[in-house]
Amino acid sequence: MKDLAYYNGSITRISEMMVPFNDRSHFFGDGVYDATIARNHVIFKLSDHLERFFNSMALVDIQSDFSKDELGDLLTDLTAQVDADEVFVYFQVSRGTALRNHTYHDLKANLAIYITPEKLEMSFDKRFKLMTTPDYRFEFCHIKTLNLLPNVLASQEAAQRGLDEVVFHRNQRVTECAHSNISILKDGVFQTAPLDRWILPGIARKYLILASKALGIAVSETPFTVSEMLAADEIIMSSSGTPCGAVSEIDGQAVGGRDPGRLRQLQTFLYQDFYAETAI
Structure with a gap:
C-alpha cells in the first residue's frame, strides 16, 4: 500500500478511512x-x-484492551504493509464512542493508526529558523494529548513568516517548541529544561542526554530563559524526525554557531544510532 490507515481493526488507504461521528476525539480531543x-x-x-x-x-x-507488546506487534506489521523505505508512524487512542457528554463511563477505547511515506533528513548542514511566543497552553504539556490548538496556531504563524518552528516561553522561561523540544549548549554544557508539567518528555531529548553523557559532555536539566537561549553557543531543536537540529535564527536574530565541534559530535552519535537501529 502507498499509505495506510487503521481504525479498530479496519485497514484502508488514509483517504478511505471512516471514523464514527461520536468518537470522543471529535468533540473533546479526548485522547x-x-x-x-x-x-x-x-x-x-x-x-x-x-x-x-x-x-x-x-x-x-x-483504559485499553491491548498490551504494549500487542500494539508494538501491530505497528510493526502495519509498517511492513506500506510500500516505502522511510515512513512516518502515528498512533492515537480516544476514550471511546458515545453521545457528546463531558462525563464518561464503561467506554471501549478507539485505536487509530496511520502510516505514510516521509523522506527522512538526518542533515549536518540544515539550519532552522524559529520565533518565540508566550506559552498560553494548559498544564498538561507533559501528556501527549490531542489538544494541540495553541501549537497549531503558533505553527501557522511561524509558517506564514517563512520559519520552521516556535519556541514557547512562560514569563521568559523557555519551555519547548510547538512540536519539538529545545535545548542549548553553553560553555561546554548541554542544558535542557527539566521534566515537569510544562514540557513533553521527548524521546529525542532523552537520547540527546544519553549521547551527551556518552561523549563526556556535561548535562544540566535546569530551566533557562529566552535571553540565555539567545546567548547560547548552540541551540538544538529535537524531535523524532529531527533528533539534533541546529538553530541559526530566532526572532530574526542570528544565534548559535559557536560550538560546532560538540554539535557535530552529538549529531554524528545520534545519526549513527538511527541508521544502526534501522539497518536491514
Whole structure:
C-alpha cells in the first residue's frame, strides 16, 4: 500500500478511512497519541514511544484492551504493509464512542493508526529558523494529548513568516517548541529544561542526554530563559524526525554557531544510532 490507515481493526488507504461521528476525539480531543519514524520497516525507538503512549493513557484515565507488546506487534506489521523505505508512524487512542457528554463511563477505547511515506533528513548542514511566543497552553504539556490548538496556531504563524518552528516561553522561561523540544549548549554544557508539567518528555531529548553523557559532555536539566537561549553557543531543536537540529535564527536574530565541534559530535552519535537501529 502507498499509505495506510487503521481504525479498530479496519485497514484502508488514509483517504478511505471512516471514523464514527461520536468518537470522543471529535468533540473533546479526548485522547492521546504518539508518533515516530521508521526505516526499512523498522520503527525507531519503538519501546520508548510505547512506554510514553501508555503513560499518557494512564495519566488521562483511558483504559485499553491491548498490551504494549500487542500494539508494538501491530505497528510493526502495519509498517511492513506500506510500500516505502522511510515512513512516518502515528498512533492515537480516544476514550471511546458515545453521545457528546463531558462525563464518561464503561467506554471501549478507539485505536487509530496511520502510516505514510516521509523522506527522512538526518542533515549536518540544515539550519532552522524559529520565533518565540508566550506559552498560553494548559498544564498538561507533559501528556501527549490531542489538544494541540495553541501549537497549531503558533505553527501557522511561524509558517506564514517563512520559519520552521516556535519556541514557547512562560514569563521568559523557555519551555519547548510547538512540536519539538529545545535545548542549548553553553560553555561546554548541554542544558535542557527539566521534566515537569510544562514540557513533553521527548524521546529525542532523552537520547540527546544519553549521547551527551556518552561523549563526556556535561548535562544540566535546569530551566533557562529566552535571553540565555539567545546567548547560547548552540541551540538544538529535537524531535523524532529531527533528533539534533541546529538553530541559526530566532526572532530574526542570528544565534548559535559557536560550538560546532560538540554539535557535530552529538549529531554524528545520534545519526549513527538511527541508521544502526534501522539497518536491514
